[in-house]
Amino acid sequence: MSPLTQQFAVTALARPIAGILEECDPLGLRRIALSTNDAHGLYFNLGFTALNTPKTWMERIVDPGV
Numbered sequence: 001m002s003p004l005t006q007q008f009a010v011t012a013l014a015r016p017i018a019g020i021l022e023e024c025d026p027l028g029l030r031r032i033a034l035s036t037n038d039a040h041g042l043y044f045n046l047g048f049t050a051l052n053t054p055k056t057w058m059e060r061i062v063d064p065g066v
Contacts, residue, residue: 033057
């Protein structure tokens with residue numbers, strides 16, 4: 001993927017995510033968590049950071065084939 005195409009994809013993805021986060025703001029949520037393999041920079045620009053205490057987080061995978 002060319003740098004220009006990659007930047008367009010990041011921008012196209014950032015807009016709807018920013019909209020979702022704006023919709024969540026009035027709910028008073030204290031924490032929103034997500035998982036990513038390769039979009040750390042995108043989410044960092046939207047205010048996400050690495051977990052402070054990753055050893056305290058757990059997950060339950062319902063359908064590992066997905």
